[in-house]
Amino acid sequence: MRQRRTRAEVKEMILRRVRELPGGKYIRDIQIEPMTDDSPVPPFFVDVEEDADDDLNVALRATDIAIRIMYCIFDVEDFAEH
Secondary structure (H helix, E strand, O other), rough: OOOEEHHHHHHHHHHHHHHHOOOOOHEEEEOOOOOOOOOOOOOEEEEEOOOOOHHHHHHHHHHHHHHHHHHHHOOOOOOOOO
């Protein structure tokens, strides 16, 4: 049985790691929306600094991959964040 996590917990785990990558310093926050039936991955939005350079692409791609992995590893509770 998979461990349960909230979207907020998953977000914090991802932010902690992504901020260590090139371009990660430009990521302010990640907002993970509830899952939909249309996609195996939840919709998410990344808030970034205006002055970000090309390294930001590394961090954005890592965020996308990390969300996919976390949703496979954990049973993510889809209720509203608190």
